[in-house]
Amino acid sequence: MDQGYPKAVRKPKGRLGFVGLSMVLALMAGCSSGGGGTAKAPDAATATATPAPAPNVKQPEAKPQPPLEIQMTARLFEEAPNMDNPYWKEFMKRTNTKLNIEWIPDGDYTTKLNLLLASGNIPEVLVINNLKHPPVVNAVKNGAFWDLTPFLGDFSKYPNLKNFSAPDSWVTSRILGKNYAIPKNRPQLSGGPKIRKDWLDKLGIPMPQTLDEYRSALKKIVDADIDGNGKKDTIGLVSKASLFSGGSAGGFGDAFGTGKPTFNEEGGLIYETLTPQHAELIAWLRDLYADGVLAKEFAVMKPTQATELFESGKAASLINESFRWDYPFMTSIKKVQPDAIVDTVPPLKGPGGYAVRYSTGVDGAFLISKKVPEDKVKRILDYLEMTNTKEYYDFSVNGLEGIHFNRVNGEIQLTDQHKKDVGSTSPWQPIALYYDKYGKIVTPTAPKEYNDAKIKQVESQGYFEKGLISPFSVINSATWIATWPKFEQEWTSMAVKAVVGQISMDEYKAYVKKINDDPNIKKAYQEFAKDYKETYGK
Structure with a gap:
C-alpha cells in the first residue's frame, strides 16, 4: 500500500517487502470502506482437515481450558475502567481470559515504564509506548523478553495478526531485527x-x-x-x-x-x-x-x-x-x-x-516477559490472534447491543451506559487492534x-x-x-x-x-x- 510511504522516502525494499500480496488483498477487503468490510480470517472449516472418527467409537471429550489469566500494564487516556462492568465481563467471557491490568495514565507512562524495567519487576505482558525507547531496547538486549520470531514463523497459525495489522507493521516494529514485539495497530493518519x-x-x-x-x-x-x-x-x-x-x-x-x-x-x-x-x-x-x-x-x-x-x-x-x-x-x-x-x-x-x-501504523506494542512459561506464551499469542478481527474491533467500539448501543433505523446509537462502561479508548488497550484506515x-x-x-x-x-x-x-x-x-x-x-x-x-x-x-x-x-x-x- 504505497499510500503509507512518503514521496521523498518511498516504500522500503527488502526487509519491508515480505508481507506480500495476500496482506494487501486482505487489507483492501477489510479496510477499503473504513473497516466496514466483511472479510474474515480463515475459520476452522478451511484449516487442515483431520480424519473423521471411526463410527461407533466414543471419542474422549476435550476438557475446557481454564481462563487465561494475564498480568498486564496498559496506557490510560481516560478514567480507569471498572473491570467488573458488563462490557469487560463480556469481553473476558468471550476470550476466556481474566485480565489483571495495571492502568497507568499516559502522561506518566514513560516514568512508570522506566521504573518497571529498572526494577526487573516486569508484568507478564508489558505495553511499551515507544519501540525506540533506550531502556526498552536495552532490556530486550539483556534477555528480559521472549523473541517471538520462532513462535510466529510464517504466520500460518496467526492469519489475523498477519492480515489485519497495519501495513508492514511486523517489520517496522522489530527490535534488534527480530519480532520481540506484538505491534499495537493504529490508523496511519x-x-x-x-x-x-x-x-x-x-x-x-x-x-x-x-x-x-x-x-x-x-x-x-x-x-x-x-x-x-x-x-x-x-x-x-x-x-x-x-x-x-x-x-x-x-x-x-x-x-x-x-x-x-x-x-x-x-x-x-x-x-x-x-x-x-x-x-x-x-x-x-x-x-x-x-x-x-x-x-x-x-x-x-x-x-x-x-x-x-x-x-x-x-x-x-x-x-x-x-x-x-x-x-x-x-x-x-x-x-x-x-x-x-x-x-x-x-x-x-x-x-x-x-x-x-503520518505514522507506520504502529502505536506501541506488547512484550512478553521471559519469566512467562513457553506454553503460556502460546496462549497469549492465541488470545491476541483471536481478538485481532473486525468482530472484536466493532465490539470494542460499540459494546453490547441493548446495553451500550441500540439500532435505530439501521444506525447504531450509543447509550449513556456506553460512556460509563466502554469509554472511548480503554477497550483498545489490551488488544493488538484490527487495523482500520479511518479509525481516527x-x-x-x-x-x-x-x-x-x-x-x-x-x-x-x-x-x-x-x-x-x-x-x-x-x-x-x-x-x-x-x-x-x-x-x-x-x-x-x-x-x-x-x-x-x-x-x-x-x-x-x-x-x-x-x-x-x-x-x-x-x-x-x-x-x-x-x-x-x-x-x-x-
Whole structure:
C-alpha cells in the first residue's frame, strides 16, 4: 500500500517487502470502506482437515481450558475502567481470559515504564509506548523478553495478526531485527490541529491553509475578546505532547521537512530533531510564543490540562488529537459556548512540506516477559490472534447491543451506559487492534452523515497523500540508543529556552552543532545511514 510511504522516502525494499500480496488483498477487503468490510480470517472449516472418527467409537471429550489469566500494564487516556462492568465481563467471557491490568495514565507512562524495567519487576505482558525507547531496547538486549520470531514463523497459525495489522507493521516494529514485539495497530493518519471554526467565522478569518496563516489567525483570536468576557484571556495554542519530538505534535516538524533524510558531510544521517530544519521549527515556535499565542506553560502542561483548556472554551487550538475528537469536543464546548464549531485544519503548508502526522501504523506494542512459561506464551499469542478481527474491533467500539448501543433505523446509537462502561479508548488497550484506515477519523457518537462528511473532507484535503513517514520510525542505531540519553534532557531544556527567548537562536544552533560534532553522535549517524540504505535501498 504505497499510500503509507512518503514521496521523498518511498516504500522500503527488502526487509519491508515480505508481507506480500495476500496482506494487501486482505487489507483492501477489510479496510477499503473504513473497516466496514466483511472479510474474515480463515475459520476452522478451511484449516487442515483431520480424519473423521471411526463410527461407533466414543471419542474422549476435550476438557475446557481454564481462563487465561494475564498480568498486564496498559496506557490510560481516560478514567480507569471498572473491570467488573458488563462490557469487560463480556469481553473476558468471550476470550476466556481474566485480565489483571495495571492502568497507568499516559502522561506518566514513560516514568512508570522506566521504573518497571529498572526494577526487573516486569508484568507478564508489558505495553511499551515507544519501540525506540533506550531502556526498552536495552532490556530486550539483556534477555528480559521472549523473541517471538520462532513462535510466529510464517504466520500460518496467526492469519489475523498477519492480515489485519497495519501495513508492514511486523517489520517496522522489530527490535534488534527480530519480532520481540506484538505491534499495537493504529490508523496511519491520526489528525491535525483542532481549531475553533466559529471564532474564525466571527472574525472573518478564512480557514488557514499555511503555517503563516495559522499563526496569523491564532494571533487575531488572542488579541480579540473572542469569548466576550472582557479580559482577552483566550489562549491561542495548547498541546497534549512535546512540541520538539520527532515530527512534532501536530505534524509541524514535517511542514519544515524534519522527516526528510538529511546527511552530514561524512554521509551520516542526522537525527531529525537535530537537523537545520528542526531549528527552523524552534524559531517558528519562538515567534508563536512572542506573539502570545503559545501557552506560557506549554513546556510543563500535562495532556489532561491541555484538553481541559480546549474543552472548556479557553483555547483556540489544540494539537496531538485525532479527527475523531472534533465532534466530542464540539459537543462538550457547546455546553458553555452554544455556538462552538470544532474543525481540523487542512494540511498546513510550510517551507519544507505539510503539517501532517503520518505514522507506520504502529502505536506501541506488547512484550512478553521471559519469566512467562513457553506454553503460556502460546496462549497469549492465541488470545491476541483471536481478538485481532473486525468482530472484536466493532465490539470494542460499540459494546453490547441493548446495553451500550441500540439500532435505530439501521444506525447504531450509543447509550449513556456506553460512556460509563466502554469509554472511548480503554477497550483498545489490551488488544493488538484490527487495523482500520479511518479509525481516527470517524467517531461512534456522531451521526453517520457527520462521519461520512468528515471522511470526505479529509480525503479531499489530501491528508493521505501529503503525509510522510519519517525514516526514524523504522531505522535504528545501537550507538544512538546508548548516547542520546546523555544529551536528551539538556537538549529539551535548551529548546525550551530558545522558544521562550532565554537564549538566542544562534546560541541554540551552536548547542545543536556541539551535539552533532560529538564522536559518538557521528558514529550513530553512520549507523543510521547504513540502516537507511539497507531498509530503503538508497
